[in-house]
Amino acid sequence: MKWRTALSGVPAALMLAGCAATVTPPPASTLQTPAAWRSAVEGQGSGPVAREWWQSFGDPALTALVNKALENNGDLRIARARVAQYRALVGVTAAGQKANVIVDSAPTRTRQLAYNGVPYVTNVYQAEFQASYEVDVWGRLAALTDAATATYQAEQANADAAALSIAATVASGYLNLRGLDAQLALTEATLKLREDSRDLAKKQFDVGYSSRLEWLQAQAEYQTTAEQIPQLKRAIFEQENALSILTGGNPGPIARGVELAQLEAPAVPAGLPSELLRRRPDIARAEYNLIAINANLQATRDQLLPSFKLTAVGGIQNLKWHDFVNAPTALWRLTGAVAAPVFEGDRVQHQTDAVAAQRDQTIYAYENAVRTAFAETDNSLGAIVRLREQAIQNDARRATAAETLRIAHNRYSNGYASYLEELDAQRTLFTADVGRLQLKTRILVASVDLYRVMGGGWTKP
Incomplete structure (x- = not known):
């Protein structure tokens, strides 16, 4: 009869399923x-690129520096610790789908008054265990576990995004450092030429062949060039310190590898498919966030549905320790509970609406991430195209400047022109040489940026 009474509530609970x-x-x-893509890059071949894309630059020092950063960078260590935290939270949530067992041992000694006013002492020895299990009829607990799993995967994607950003930052910083090294070497070589020109102008002034003005102008040009050397050395010093911090170390020098002149940007295959952008960690993170919010939405929506919980309680008890150890009295209780909210003032509906609004925000965030990926990739491809075009014009300008300097030097040597003409030609050639080194560095850095915005190499892993 009791079972009939208990089961009579099940149809009513099932009616609440709707x-x-x-x-x-x-x-x-x-x-x-x-x-x-709006910008088409002419490439040479489309062979697979290693997952460690920074190796494609062919510089062992660059490879070692990036690997060191990926191992020791402080921000990456924090990101990986967060991944471990969310991995553990998945286990915490999944534990809700398993049985819960509690053991309790509570010996008790009490002194009370009897009905006649005489005090007496009672000992109660008891050991009890309780096991409970919620039957996940509607999948609410499974949805919570799915949400926690997707959140963990989103955090893993976030750590991957941090690693990609650190690798790109280190590679760009190293290439900029090699560019500064090349500019310093060019400036020091130019300073030697300026010194020779100054000494020649001084000799010609001493013998009366030229005016004091030409000698002072040669001296001023020498000092202008010499002034740039400390500036470049300071920039190199600060760049080395920045790279040292990125690699998880203290400020210090950075080992060098291939010279800037020998470094070449990896060829970009023509017709890169846009599907490669799906490897971007930020897009993967947005996808996992969408999965997580949908699972949370399901769990929130199902709060109004009835829950089914089985509880088993068993134990032993006696008033004497000897009997408790040798012949205790066994006690047990088995309960099947069905619980469902009847009226909560639309709380669950409002919670569901709030999570649905979060879902819409996550959808918009995902679309924004994809659009940003398209824009960044197009910008990187366009930068490589325009920088290469600019480098062609720079080569032509340098060739013209070099020929101008040759003619000006001959005219000055033969007495047909003043030193000012040759000095102006030297400045023009030096500016073109500096521009060439800067363009070479910018093309290399643009290639690194293209790797970053594409989420790695050119082929799907």
Whole structure:
């Protein structure tokens, strides 16, 4: 009879299955994939690139520096610790789908008054265990576990994004350092030429062949060039310290590898597919966040549905220790509970609406991440194209400047022109040489940036 009374509540509970909160539909997607990149880069071949894309620059020092940063960088260590934290939280959430067992031992000694006013002492020896298990009929607990798993995967993608950013920052910093090294070497070589020109102008002034003005102008040009050397050395010093910090060390020198003149940007294959952007960690993170919020939405919606919990309690008890150890009295209780909220003032519905709004925000964030990826990739491809075009013009300008300097030097040597003409030609050539080194560095850094925005190499892992 008791079982009939207990089971009579099940049909009523099942009727509540249709009482889950209503969920507004997600917004329609406005995301469109572009048919092609706006900037077309002429590449040479489309062979696979190693997952460690920084090795494609062929500089062992660069490879060692990036690997060291990925191992020791402080921000990456924090990101990986967060991944471990969210991995553990998945286990915490999944534990809700398993049985819960508690053991309790509570010997008690009490002194009380009897009905006749005489005090007496009672000993109670008891040991009890309790096991409970919630039957996940509607999948609410499984949805919570799915949400925790997706959140952990999103955190892993966030750590991958941090690693990609650190690798790109270190590679760009090293290439900029090699560019500064090359500019310093050029400036020091130019300073030697300025010194020779100054000494020649001084000799010609001493013998009366030229005016004091030409000698002072040669001296001023020498001092102008000499002034740039401390500036470059300071920039190199600060760049080395920045790279040292990125690699998890103290400020200090950085080992050098291949010279800037021998470094070449990896070829970019023509027709890079836009599907490669799906490897970007920020897009993967946005996808996992969307999965997590959908699972949370399901769990929130199902709070109004009845929950089914089985509870078993068993134990032993006696008033004497000897009997408790040798012949205790066994006690047990088995309960099957069905619980469902009847009225909560629309609390669950409002919670569901709030999570649905978060879902819409996550959808918009995902679309924004994809659009940003398209824009960054197009910008990087466009930068490589325009920088290469600029380098061609720079080569032509340098060739013209070199020929101008040759003619000006001959005219000055033969007495047909003043030193000012040769000095102006020297400045023009030096400016073109500095521009060439800067363009070479910018093209290399643009290649690093293209690796970053594409999420790695050119082929899917």
